[in-house]
Amino acid sequence: MKVYLSELAEEKLIILSDYLLAHWNLETKDRFTKKLTNKINQISKQPESCPQSTDFKGLFKCVVTK
Numbered sequence: 001m002k003v004y005l006s007e008l009a010e011e012k013l014i015i016l017s018d019y020l021l022a023h024w025n026l027e028t029k030d031r032f033t034k035k036l037t038n039k040i041n042q043i044s045k046q047p048e049s050c051p052q053s054t055d056f057k058g059l060f061k062c063v064v065t066k
Helices: 007-023 026-045
Strands: none
Touching: 007 026
């Protein structure tokens, strides 16, 4: 399955990335990016491992970090 991010999700990821760099450090940002990449790969290979949206068919959601 191919995974796409919405325009809003992309914008929020940029904001989060900037925040992590400004308030934490590059290592923290890189750890988050790695976790996000792993979750995207998980959804791509096993979409049913995450809950599907009740509002949008084919949309899956997951928690990357707490």
